Amino acid sequence: MKYEHIQQEAYEANMQLPKLGLVLFTFGNVSAADKNLGVFAIKPSGVPYADLSPDKMVIVDFDGNIAEGSLRPSSDTKTHAVLYKHWNGIGGIVHTHSTYATAWAQAQRDIPIFGTTHADHNTTDIPCAPPMNDEMIKGNYEYETGFQIINCFNERRLDYKETEMMLVGNHAPFTWGKNAAKAVYNSAVLEQIAQMALFTEQINNNAPRLKDALIKKHFERKHGPDSYYGQ
Amino acid sequence: MKYEHIQQEAYEANMQLPKLGLVLFTFGNVSAADKNLGVFAIKPSGVPYADLSPDKMVIVDFDGNIAEGSLRPSSDTKTHAVLYKHWNGIGGIVHTHSTYATAWAQAQRDIPIFGTTHADHNTTDIPCAPPMNDEMIKGNYEYETGFQIINCFNERRLDYKETEMMLVGNHAPFTWGKNAAKAVYNSAVLEQIAQMALFTEQINNNAPRLKDALIKKHFERKHGPDSYYGQ
Amino acid sequence: MKYEHIQQEAYEANMQLPKLGLVLFTFGNVSAADKNLGVFAIKPSGVPYADLSPDKMVIVDFDGNIAEGSLRPSSDTKTHAVLYKHWNGIGGIVHTHSTYATAWAQAQRDIPIFGTTHADHNTTDIPCAPPMNDEMIKGNYEYETGFQIINCFNERRLDYKETEMMLVGNHAPFTWGKNAAKAVYNSAVLEQIAQMALFTEQINNNAPRLKDALIKKHFERKHGPDSYYGQ
Amino acid sequence: MKYEHIQQEAYEANMQLPKLGLVLFTFGNVSAADKNLGVFAIKPSGVPYADLSPDKMVIVDFDGNIAEGSLRPSSDTKTHAVLYKHWNGIGGIVHTHSTYATAWAQAQRDIPIFGTTHADHNTTDIPCAPPMNDEMIKGNYEYETGFQIINCFNERRLDYKETEMMLVGNHAPFTWGKNAAKAVYNSAVLEQIAQMALFTEQINNNAPRLKDALIKKHFERKHGPDSYYGQ
Numbered sequence: 001m002k003y004e005h006i007q008q009e010a011y012e013a014n015m016q017l018p019k020l021g022l023v024l025f026t027f028g029n030v031s032a033a034d035k036n037l038g039v040f041a042i043k044p045s046g047v048p049y050a051d052l053s054p055d056k057m058v059i060v061d062f063d064g065n066i067a068e069g070s071l072r073p074s075s076d077t078k079t080h081a082v083l084y085k086h087w088n089g090i091g092g093i094v095h096t097h098s099t100y101a102t103a104w105a106q107a108q109r110d111i112p113i114f115g116t117t118h119a120d121h122n123t124t125d126i127p128c129a130p131p132m133n134d135e136m137i138k139g140n141y142e143y144e145t146g147f148q149i150i151n152c153f154n155e156r157r158l159d160y161k162e163t164e165m166m167l168v169g170n171h172a173p174f175t176w177g178k179n180a181a182k183a184v185y186n187s188a189v190l191e192q193i194a195q196m197a198l199f200t201e202q203i204n205n206n207a208p209r210l211k212d213a214l215i216k217k218h219f220e221r222k223h224g225p226d227s228y229y230g231q
Numbered sequence: 232m233k234y235e236h237i238q239q240e241a242y243e244a245n246m247q248l249p250k251l252g253l254v255l256f257t258f259g260n261v262s263a264a265d266k267n268l269g270v271f272a273i274k275p276s277g278v279p280y281a282d283l284s285p286d287k288m289v290i291v292d293f294d295g296n297i298a299e300g301s302l303r304p305s306s307d308t309k310t311h312a313v314l315y316k317h318w319n320g321i322g323g324i325v326h327t328h329s330t331y332a333t334a335w336a337q338a339q340r341d342i343p344i345f346g347t348t349h350a351d352h353n354t355t356d357i358p359c360a361p362p363m364n365d366e367m368i369k370g371n372y373e374y375e376t377g378f379q380i381i382n383c384f385n386e387r388r389l390d391y392k393e394t395e396m397m398l399v400g401n402h403a404p405f406t407w408g409k410n411a412a413k414a415v416y417n418s419a420v421l422e423q424i425a426q427m428a429l430f431t432e433q434i435n436n437n438a439p440r441l442k443d444a445l446i447k448k449h450f451e452r453k454h455g456p457d458s459y460y461g462q
Numbered sequence: 463m464k465y466e467h468i469q470q471e472a473y474e475a476n477m478q479l480p481k482l483g484l485v486l487f488t489f490g491n492v493s494a495a496d497k498n499l500g501v502f503a504i505k506p507s508g509v510p511y512a513d514l515s516p517d518k519m520v521i522v523d524f525d526g527n528i529a530e531g532s533l534r535p536s537s538d539t540k541t542h543a544v545l546y547k548h549w550n551g552i553g554g555i556v557h558t559h560s561t562y563a564t565a566w567a568q569a570q571r572d573i574p575i576f577g578t579t580h581a582d583h584n585t586t587d588i589p590c591a592p593p594m595n596d597e598m599i600k601g602n603y604e605y606e607t608g609f610q611i612i613n614c615f616n617e618r619r620l621d622y623k624e625t626e627m628m629l630v631g632n633h634a635p636f637t638w639g640k641n642a643a644k645a646v647y648n649s650a651v652l653e654q655i656a657q658m659a660l661f662t663e664q665i666n667n668n669a670p671r672l673k674d675a676l677i678k679k680h681f682e683r684k685h686g687p688d689s690y691y692g693q
Numbered sequence: 694m695k696y697e698h699i700q701q702e703a704y705e706a707n708m709q710l711p712k713l714g715l716v717l718f719t720f721g722n723v724s725a726a727d728k729n730l731g732v733f734a735i736k737p738s739g740v741p742y743a744d745l746s747p748d749k750m751v752i753v754d755f756d757g758n759i760a761e762g763s764l765r766p767s768s769d770t771k772t773h774a775v776l777y778k779h780w781n782g783i784g785g786i787v788h789t790h791s792t793y794a795t796a797w798a799q800a801q802r803d804i805p806i807f808g809t810t811h812a813d814h815n816t817t818d819i820p821c822a823p824p825m826n827d828e829m830i831k832g833n834y835e836y837e838t839g840f841q842i843i844n845c846f847n848e849r850r851l852d853y854k855e856t857e858m859m860l861v862g863n864h865a866p867f868t869w870g871k872n873a874a875k876a877v878y879n880s881a882v883l884e885q886i887a888q889m890a891l892f893t894e895q896i897n898n899n900a901p902r903l904k905d906a907l908i909k910k911h912f913e914r915k916h917g918p919d920s921y922y923g924q
Contacts, residue, residue, distance in 0.1 A: 346568040347559075348634065419487070420486070427561060430561070430562060430565035432569075433565075433660060434566055438570065439570065441632050442593060444596040444599040445599055445632060459507075461508030461534075462506065
């Protein structure tokens with residue numbers, strides 16, 4: 001009973017992925033955390049979205065151990081656990097193989113900040129973490145993927161509370177947020193940014209990055225003490 | 232009561248944006264003006280399209296002051312106000328971040344007039360206004376965006392009654408028309424033109440612009456005293 | 463009463479265009495001919511697809527004169543009339559501004575025959591007629607468009623009974639067939655061929671044309687005395 | 694009666710093709726085999742998906758002879774027969790002209806393994822068989838297409854139980870699997886991989902192939918004795 005709220009939250013967020021066109025078959029997963037209880041609810045592995053229900057969401061602690069549930073959790077569960085354990089401010093995580101964001105990850109390039117759609121949500125290029133080394137791959141792969149993400153943010157001095165989306169090189173995007181719904185929102189925004197950036201370079205292969213004054217202005221419209229977007 | 236007609240008009244026009252595939256989440260807004268009353272109805276800021284109703288449309292005067300409504304209007308409201316104040320002939324305005332038009336805006340290029348689909352609606356390339364200077368950005372940004380649009384038309388000697396669509400560089404498209412429904416129509420046409428123009432250049436990177444005789448012929452089929460399109 | 467059969471046929475074929483994703487708003491039209499009566503039924507100009515009904519289809523003779531109907535026929539009516547008058551074997555014509563086919567038309571390039579999808583329907587590249595000269599544009603434009611199409615086929619010694627689709631340079635595609643349904647089918651096939659051909663060149667800018675033996679084999683599978691496709 | 698199970702299986706799998714966006718009109722077919730009975734059920738030729746029913750699936754033996762059914766089977770039937778006869782482990786086959794996979798086939802290029810989406814399903818590039826020689830084309834074409842596929846796998850020392858998808862040069866994709874549903878799943882995966890690979894090269898025309906450690910890791914997550922994906 002005590003996990004029902006995050007099971008419901010994770011279920012609803014997972015069901016948004018196919019509606020938003022972000023997943024084919026089962027190529028994605030969402031989790032929702034309760035920081036006080038120290039656990040998160042996550043999609044079971046390989047179960048089609050049409051067969052999901054809230055009670056099928058698996059409860060896992062921040063070390064990756066199953067706390068409740070009879071199904072095997074998503075194969076990416078340890079990556080989620082590492083992020084929840086080290087990034088205190090987040091309550092939801094999404095992983096997809098959405099088409100355009102994944103293409104940028106496969107191309108191993110950061111997504112340049114070309115316009116205000118990007119700046120409304122981020123003040124920086126979307127970072128693409130380099131592929132991990134072979135030792136880490138052969139070891140505890142999904143656990144190391146969590147550190148691959150964290151290390152990328154540390155090396156670039158990025159703040160995970162400000163930049164809530166990134167690409168794992170050769171692999172695919174991860175996004176997060178204060179809750180699962182915000183993390184799903186970020187996944188859809190990232191896919192849109194990734195698509196526009198590809199077309200922008202095709203239209204003008206010398207397209208300039210957005211200038212600093214516009215980056216600052218647009219981000220502050222939606223974020224921080226002087227924001228004036230929304231109700 | 233006296234604003235119900237433009238609230239209804241603005242509501243219906245806003246609801247067309249997701250149906251036409253022109254917006255993700257709340258990335259767009261439509262307004263409908265009553266020139267005699269000197270006000271327009273506009274979408275409230277950050278409210279999902281599924282939650283809109285006619286009475287939620289905010290009434291704003293042409294100086295950007297709220298005349299009626301308890302919700303905060305779109306963050307782009309001042310841009311709408313400036314255009315209504317200076318361009319007497321228009322009754323509706325649309326702003327979206329539609330994918331292909333936004334990519335051209337991010338690429339900071341005018342959309343070349345490549346074919347009759349374009350010429351059925353415009354006699355010129357779709358203008359892309361250069362990004363505004365830093366002083367204007369730091370000042371009254373959305374207000375200045377209105378002048379960025381008007382200045383672009385003045386400098387190029389374009390007639391806003393003839394060319395009803397444009398791109399704000401690094402940002403996204405604006406369109407307008409005699410009423411909100413026409414402005415939405417123009418947004419969808421612009422997105423289609425933008426998509427075709429990208430593909431045209433990919434198929435032939437020396438694709439020629441449409442010749443003058445065809446530009447004139449197609450525009451006159453749909454516009455002016457000798458038009459013979461429609462009923 | 464005597465035109466009901468072609469009005470019904472034209473109505474049903476027109477309604478397929480939005481379902482197949484081939485038109486935005488009213489950017490397309492279909493006609494269906496009765497060769498014995500010497501007339502065709504065609505979409506009225508500028509009427510949204512949702513508002514169409516069989517009785518609104520306008521009856522026009524092969525010289526372009528209205529035989530029955532209170533609405534103005536499609537602005538492209540004279541082009542249809544010229545084709546019916548000169549190409550005896552056809553019973554339906556479609557004009558759209560479908561995205562990829564129109565991009566090839568704007569690029570003023572024939573669509574190369576790259577694969578069997580193309581060869582299942584045509585033995586040649588899809589021809590793109592060059593834009594007409596200024597005299598013809600200023601004259602009876604839609605009437606001349608019919609001759610632009612016929613002249614292109616004559617100059618290239620193409621058989622309109624074998625190649626049932628083409629591009630008018632700077633403009634958009636026309637297709638035809640034994641009846642309106644077949645002409646609509648050809649429009650969708652052309653759009654698919656046009657899309658695949660763009661991607662083929664993007665994947666390999668030296669992609670070879672299909673070799674003659676395969677062209678012959680695939681066309682004969684579906685056409686001619688030894689065909690063995692279908693029931 | 695004794696073929697009902699494979700007719701039902703083939704019917705359901707065929708109906709997935711339009712739902713997954715993999716076919717226009719009738720440009721695809723699925724078969725389902727019963728290895729013990731030595732027959733397969735396959736879509737009838739040229740029948741629209743909307744008109745299909747399980748009893749219309751034609752029963753054919755592994756030499757391509759009709760065992761039961763009054764309709765003509767798919768024109769690609771002999772290709773299916775050859776594959777079932779020579780590749781013992783497969784129970785379902787799919788042929789489509791899906792847009793992106795067909796574009797790679799037309800470009801006559803293997804699809805490079807760029808990321809984990811690809812590696813989750815294959816350890817190699819997706820092979821593209823070269824077009825067959827003119828003698829084979831003029832002979833028993835569909836029968837030879839089966840050998841074109843098998844020869845390609847033999848020459849490259851690929852295992853059809855591991856790589857369940859491929860491209861026939863200038864033509865289009867074929868996929869297979871333990872049953873018809875798995876073969877359809879593979880068709881959708883292939884289309885997604887093909888789309889992402891095109892965009893990957895457009896974003897970075899020197900995009901590196903996935904490194905061996907990641908190929909091995911991701912394939913083993915989903916396949917083999919130590920797999921841990923799914924329930």
